[in-house]
Structure formats: structure tokens, C-alpha cells
Amino acid sequence: MKKEIIEKSYQLAKEQYAELDIDTDKVLAELDNINISLHCWQTDDVGGFEKAGSVLGGGGIQATGNFPGKAKTIDQMRADLDKAMSLLPGKQRLNLHAIYGEFGGKLIDRDQIEVKHFQGWIDWAKARGMGLDFNCTCFSHPLADDGFTLSSKDEKIRKFWVEHTKRCRMIGAEMGKQLGTPSVHNIWIPDGSKDTPVDRNTLRKQLKKSLDEIFAVKYPKEHLKDSVESKLFGIGSESMVVGSHDFYVGYAIKNNTMITLDNGHFHPTEQVGDKISSILNFVDEILLHLTRGVRWDSDHVLTFNDELLLIAQEIVRCKALKRVNIGLDFFDASLNRIGAYVIGTRSAQMAFMYALLEPIKTLVKFEEEGRTFERLALLELLRTMPFGAVYDYYCLKSKTPVGQDYINEIMKYEKEVLLKR
Numbered sequence: 001m002k003k004e005i006i007e008k009s010y011q012l013a014k015e016q017y018a019e020l021d022i023d024t025d026k027v028l029a030e031l032d033n034i035n036i037s038l039h040c041w042q043t044d045d046v047g048g049f050e051k052a053g054s055v056l057g058g059g060g061i062q063a064t065g066n067f068p069g070k071a072k073t074i075d076q077m078r079a080d081l082d083k084a085m086s087l088l089p090g091k092q093r094l095n096l097h098a099i100y101g102e103f104g105g106k107l108i109d110r111d112q113i114e115v116k117h118f119q120g121w122i123d124w125a126k127a128r129g130m131g132l133d134f135n136c137t138c139f140s141h142p143l144a145d146d147g148f149t150l151s152s153k154d155e156k157i158r159k160f161w162v163e164h165t166k167r168c169r170m171i172g173a174e175m176g177k178q179l180g181t182p183s184v185h186n187i188w189i190p191d192g193s194k195d196t197p198v199d200r201n202t203l204r205k206q207l208k209k210s211l212d213e214i215f216a217v218k219y220p221k222e223h224l225k226d227s228v229e230s231k232l233f234g235i236g237s238e239s240m241v242v243g244s245h246d247f248y249v250g251y252a253i254k255n256n257t258m259i260t261l262d263n264g265h266f267h268p269t270e271q272v273g274d275k276i277s278s279i280l281n282f283v284d285e286i287l288l289h290l291t292r293g294v295r296w297d298s299d300h301v302l303t304f305n306d307e308l309l310l311i312a313q314e315i316v317r318c319k320a321l322k323r324v325n326i327g328l329d330f331f332d333a334s335l336n337r338i339g340a341y342v343i344g345t346r347s348a349q350m351a352f353m354y355a356l357l358e359p360i361k362t363l364v365k366f367e368e369e370g371r372t373f374e375r376l377a378l379l380e381l382l383r384t385m386p387f388g389a390v391y392d393y394y395c396l397k398s399k400t401p402v403g404q405d406y407i408n409e410i411m412k413y414e415k416e417v418l419l420k421r
């Protein structure tokens with residue numbers, strides 16, 4: 001796109017938003033503080049580097065498709081992430097899973113991982129001025145095969161996962177310490193059952209016990225922030241998930257951890273956007289896993305849809321941007337994986353920008369005065385305001401490709417790098 005056109009369009013957009021008392025320059029400055037955490041697992045379909053050719057196994061999360069060019073080594077993964085970030089305005093973080101360490105070709109079991117396996121990533125992130133987030137990996141492992149990890153009734157299995165998760169928090173805290181920005185550590189476990197269980201109670205008690213053991217080790221808030229992620233159901237855990245929403249909301253409030261809201265993890269008519277103002281009354285911070293569920297927790301590439309918009313609007317309307325950690329969580333192997341990152345991250349940025357461009361004061365005034373027609377009319381009019389021109393200008397300002405120019409960049413990378421792998 002031509003620079004003059006982008007600038008001219010921005011000027012016009014700026015004037016139109018000014019009529020609503022919105023300062024677009026200010027909004028773009030605020031957008032710069034919204035750092036989205038890129039989930040490393042979109043580069044390789046949640047395979048990891050424990051052994052050559054690792055694939056996502058078990059746990060009820062699925063990546064489907066066989067688009068060529070998936071990252072098979074850490075170097076390829078880093079190149080893909082650099083490429084994706086070069087096409088994204090603003091600043092990003094990186095979200096790693098424990099299976100993505102540099103294990104030097106040896107099989108290091110999950111209860112043996114150490115900081116040294118992630119030092120390469122810390123250095124990589126440091127060189128880019130980025131923060132790192134971290135996750136224990138309680139799936140794709142023989143000791144997760146019978147469906148229970150931290151909630152297992154088998155003490156050997158439960159202890160193994162407690163040890164793994166403790167180590168992951170320790171590694172996360174070290175990442176936060178070295179990088180000068182707290183690392184968010186997220187716990188998600190696949191535990192649940194396909195058929196109706198009779199003893200849900202013991203499983204949930206086991207999970208609580210494991211979490212208590214794990215969180216007994218304290219780290220400074222400036223190094224580590226803990227979060228727990230619930231789910232409604234998964235493939236293989238259709239009838240009951242041990243770590244349900246009720247379970248973790250209770251746990252998080254009582255123990256002052258964060259709660260992870262993955263918008264693929266609720267009944268399709270439930271809106272995560274609606275949960276934000278409730279949960280923020282009781283916990284200090286939350287973690288988002290932004291995704292696009294299609295019928296189920298399908299982890300499709302995030303797009304600029306109403307569900308995402310409501311999440312962003314509610315956060316902005318609650319003035320809670322500083323209390324929300326934003327992560328992405330989708331994995332689609334059926335299309336260009338770097339393209340998937342860029343589409344998803346840009347939609348998330350656009351949703352927050354859209355929310356920041358809302359004349360909230362006017363809307364609230366209408367609401368308080370019972371002027372519901374005017375509220376609805378203004379909300380509808382906002383949908384066709386030139387927010388695209390504001391985002392284009394943001395890309396230009398950040399020296400990243402504007403509009404469809406990024407598509408060409410991705411296609412070039414596909415031809416020159418991905419198809420040659």
C-alpha cells in the first residue's frame with residue numbers, strides 16, 4: 001500500500017474519531033503497551049523437541065492437517081517466530097511449553113528438566129528484548145496415557161507430574177528474573193474421563209493436593225505469575241474434566257493465583273467476555289488464551305469476530321488492561337503456520353484497538369439515562385467507522401507491512417523457506 005494513501009486515510013479517520021472525542025494517536029500509544037504472547041506451538045503442531053518427530057499425543061487436543069514446512073528444529077522454529085514477528089506491529093512475548101527445551105539429543109524426562117535446557121531461549125528472548133511465558137507439559141507422555149496426571153490416584157504418577165510442574169515454575173521464575181519481566185506459568189492438564197465416572201470427588205481432591213504441593217514453593221511476583229486453566233470437555237474427557245471452571249475459579253480465588261480463560265473451553269453460548277468483570281472482582285489478574293472454537297475446542301486460527309471483540313471490549317471497559325495477560329492458543333496444521341500467527345495476532349490487536357476506539361463515556365451515559373436505542377445505534381455505527389485505516393497507520397508507524405502486503409511476505413517465505421524443508 002502507498003504511504004501517502006495510508007497517511008491520508010489515517011488523517012480522515014483521526015478526524016472522524018475526534019468527533020466522538022476519541023484521540024487515535026493516544027489509542028495507538030496504548031496499543032503499544034498491549035504485548036501479546038505468541039504460543040510457540042503453532043509452528044510445529046504442538047510437537048516439541050523431546051525426540052525427533054515428536055507429535056502431539058493424547059490429552060484431547062488436536063492439530064489436523066499436513067501443510068508443508070512445519071518447524072522440525074529449534075532453529076527453524078526461531079526463524080519462523082522471527083518471521084512472524086517481523087510482520088507484526090507492536091511488541092510480542094513468547095509462550096513456551098516444557099517440551100520445547102534444548103535437550104541436546106538426549107531424552108530428558110519431564111521430571112528432570114532444568115533451567116539449562118531453556119537458557120538458549122532466555123538468551124534468544126533477551127537479544128530481542130522480549131519476555132517469556134511458560135507451561136508445564138502434562139500430555140504427550142506415557143505417564144499421561146491413562147488420562148490422569150496431577151489428579152491421578154496412582155501416587156507414582158501424581159508425584160511425577162508434581163515434580164515436573166514444580167520444575168517448570170522454577171524455570172519460569174528464572175526466565176522472569178533474567179529477562180526483567182515476570183513469566184506467566186500456566187497449568188493445564190488433560191485429566192478427565194470419557195465415560196461417566198463414579199468418583200469425581202477423589203480426583204478433584206488429588207488435584208487440589210497436587211496444586212497445594214506445587215504452589216508451596218513461593219517465587220517473587222516480579223519473576224513468576226501463576227495461572228490455572230479450566231476446560232469443559234475434550235476428546236476423551238467428554239463426561240468429566242477434573243480441572244473444571246468451578247474447580248479452578250475456587251482454587252484461584254482461595255490461593256490468589258490467576259485464572260486462565262481459554263475461550264474455546266466453554267459451552268459455545270457462554271461468552272468469556274461476560275466472565276471478565278465477574279472474575280476480576282475476585283482475582284488480581286487473569287490470563288487469556290485467545291482462540292476460535294468452531295463447534296468445540298477446535299483451536300482454529302483467531303479471527304476478528306464478535307466473541308473476541310466482546311473480550312477486548314470488556315477488558316477495556318473495566319479499565320483492566322494492566323490486569324490481563326494476553327496469550328494466544330490455536331494450532332492449525334492445514335494452512336501456512338506463520339500466516340496463522342500473523343492473522344491471529346493481528347486480529348487480537350485489532351480487537352483491542354477497536355475497543356480502545358469506543359466512546360465509552362457517551363455509551364455509558366446513554367445506558368444510565370435509559371436511552372437504549374441511542375446506545376444500540378451508536379454501537380452499530382462504530383462498526384463501520386474507519387478503524388482499519390487506524391490499524392494500517394499503526395503498521396506503517398511500526399515499519400511492518402500494511403494491509404495485504406503481509407500476505408505477499410508470507411507467500412515469499414513459504415516459497416523460499418517452508419517448501420524447502
Ligand code: RNT
Pocket residue numbers: 041046061135188229231262289297329
Ligand atoms: C488445552 C489447553 C492448553 C493447550 C496448550 C498447548 O485445551 O487449551 O492451553 O492448548 O497448553
Ligand code: ZN
Pocket residue numbers: 188229262289329
Ligand atoms: Zn488454552
